[in-house]
Amino acid sequence: MHLSQGLFLLSALGVAFAASSTHEVKESVNPPRGWTLHSVAPAHHNIELKIGLPQPNFPILEKHLYEVSDPFHERYGQHLTKEEVEALVAPHQESVDLVSEWLATHDIRESDIQRSPARDWVTIKVPVRLAEKMLDTTYHVWVHDASGDSLVRTTSYSLPKHLHEHVDVIQPTTMFSRWKAHKSTIHDVSPAPASLTGPNAKIDASCNSTITISCLQQLYNVGNYTPSADVGNSIGITGYLEQFANRDDLQTFYAEQRPDAVGTTFNFVSVNGGLNNQSADAAGVEANLDVQFAFGLSFPINSTFFSTGGRPPFIPDIGTPEDTNEPYTEWLDFILAQENPPLAISTSYGDDEQTVPENFARRACAGFAQLGARGVSLMFSSGDGGVGDGDDNPATQTCLTNDGKNQTKFIPGFPASCPFVTAVGGTEFIEPEIAVFFSGGGFSNFFARPAYQDEAVKKFLDTLPPGTFEGLFNPNGRAIPDVAAQGERFRVFLAGEAISVAGTSASSPAFTGIVALLNDVRLKAGKPPLGFLNPLLYTIPEGFNDITIGNNPGCGTEGFTAIPGWDAVTGLGTPNFGKLKDLVVGY
Incomplete structure (x- = not known):
């Protein structure tokens, strides 16, 4: 291969990767009623991001659930094992691989990742500054007007375009539930x-x-x-x-x-x-x-x-980083x-x-x-x-x-x-x-x-x-x-x-x-x-x-x-x- 051909190929691959990595909005919500924007979130504040991968066979699990729960069905009471359930909610390997590759581009190694038994959830702990880079967003501290509770959240986040079909949800991002x-x-x-x-x-x-x-x-x-x-x-x-x-x-x-x-x-x-x-x-x-x-x-x-x-x-005036989830x-x-x-x-x-x-x-x-x-x-x-x-x-x-x-x-x-x-x-x-x-x-x-x-x-x-x-x-x-x-x-x-x-x-x-x-x-x-x-x-x-x-x-x-x-x-x-x-x- 001539040098010019090699440079052209590398350039083409770079363009292709850049195109595949273009961020598009994955989720956006209106500013929540009853919450007031307080300040930009501290860059060092830790967030435990949970990334939900698609469960393509969930409709099959749901069918099993209704069959074993229907008193008139011949399978009533024949509940599934933990392993059988996990097999039915497991994501496609392509989703696992593409999300792992994306995390690796942000220097997040496999040893930094916690995976659920079914591998349908990926959990990572990152500072706000890295989460903002990964999700092309800005986190803020929001204060609940009635209670004074505070959360670190964003009202919109994005993902590389090619990942949208391989990620169902990422939180904490847009969730303002107080779980009371x-x-x-x-x-x-x-x-x-x-x-x-x-x-x-x-x-x-x-x-x-x-x-x-x-x-x-x-x-x-x-x-x-x-x-x-x-x-x-x-x-x-x-x-x-x-x-x-x-x-x-x-x-x-x-x-x-x-x-x-x-x-x-x-x-x-x-x-x-x-x-x-x-x-x-x-x-x-x-x-x-x-x-x-x-x-x-x-x-x-x-x-x-x-x-x-x-x-x-989250108490915004405390300097010690805390998990927000x-x-x-x-x-x-x-x-x-x-x-x-x-x-x-x-x-x-x-x-x-x-x-x-x-x-x-x-x-x-x-x-x-x-x-x-x-x-x-x-x-x-x-x-x-x-x-x-x-x-x-x-x-x-x-x-x-x-x-x-x-x-x-x-x-x-x-x-x-x-x-x-x-x-x-x-x-x-x-x-x-x-x-x-x-x-x-x-x-x-x-x-x-x-x-x-x-x-x-x-x-x-x-x-x-x-x-x-x-x-x-x-x-x-x-x-x-x-x-x-x-x-x-x-x-x-x-x-x-x-x-x-x-x-x-x-x-x-x-x-x-x-x-x-x-x-x-x-x-x-x-x-x-x-x-x-x-x-x-x-x-x-x-x-x-x-x-x-x-x-x-x-x-x-x-x-x-x-x-x-x-x-x-x-x-x-x-x-x-x-x-x-x-x-x-x-x-």
Whole structure:
């Protein structure tokens, strides 16, 4: 080859590489409502970038999920193994190679990369200055007006053109979710009345003012059912944002409400450096609520509390670099890598769906689908804003969209809006049990209504007078909640004192405790665990106490109304364990 030919070839290759490396916008969002631009992000601030590679075979996994979750399908209960699920979500090798080559151009070696077991997520830790170069963007510090929380985010990022089809999502970039506990701030924490019920008492009027384990057992027809500790059953609670479950408080709770459990405790698992601070002043209301009622209801089933480290807010005037990431993605990564995750897991955290970029919401939802296919039941609280946004006071909700149009819309919550999880709304009182006003409910703007709830939701929509809430919600979206449970006046022990707590953050662990008992029924009968619940639940509405009183106001409206059958306030209703245990063992 002549020198001139070689120079021409090298020049051509350089032009070709430059053309293939031309950045084009991958994602762009409008500046988020309720957040104020504070400053340019410090160049040395560390970011843990998570790069999601496409999952080309996810539709096949979804097909498997619905087959093993459909009680009328011959494969019902034949859950997939961890390895089978990972094979179905693995990216094409071309995507792995091209993303690796791109990272190498920025001096990021294989030893700097963490890969998920399925190789569909790539995680790297880089300073802001490198992230900005890689993504052709500028990061800023944004401050949340109402809370003062700060995040390092951008409203747009780009990738080389040839990578667009090989990357689904990169975060943290455009996600402004605050991932807060679903706990009512109106009826939040107050001194609790003296308990009038004991572990063997009949349901009585005291349960209108104080919810205890006994109240839930009687109200949901648990009776004297005794689960086993040795049939392979398990239940889990997720904890975030330095919410610590206090073991001494659990013992105090057990002594009063579950004396047969005194002296026992939960397994503790640290995720992403999550701590286990057992000092009394570090005890968390949310964590204590969750473990006391979920584990109290399901005792002696094997129980685990996951403490996940990481907190998105960043303090801009501190010079020490900190990681900026959404902590629940850390938990999802961790739990997907486990061989034997708990069979029923409750999460009482979330945020408005519109604060989560749709491509990221879909990837997180796909992670929940993987767990469901493996036989795990996932419960998420539906939120405490009624049909409105995260403001718990219906009178002050703005309910404006984040798409730059500032339209008034009902605001669903995520992850409750994911069709692969069971969303739990809230109720209160007994005889009759009614919808609590803050019960989050509505329709997703990201996810279409799944087939399993078509019939029930269509019946509900048909009851709405023509023009009701026209333009305020997406009638074709995934509808929430699926079910409900008590959400007011839970008697919780915190730092040795009894307090009263409310929110759908109470409803989710309560319902999860019932699910753990139902798994016990199936396991004792030699059957597999329930796994992804929704396709089954919508076929057995007779297993629920239908809630027909109440509504969930928000956005300047009265919200939806609880009616016979499914509704967008309490879903199918609250569980009747006595009926459900006979129904679930029949499949």
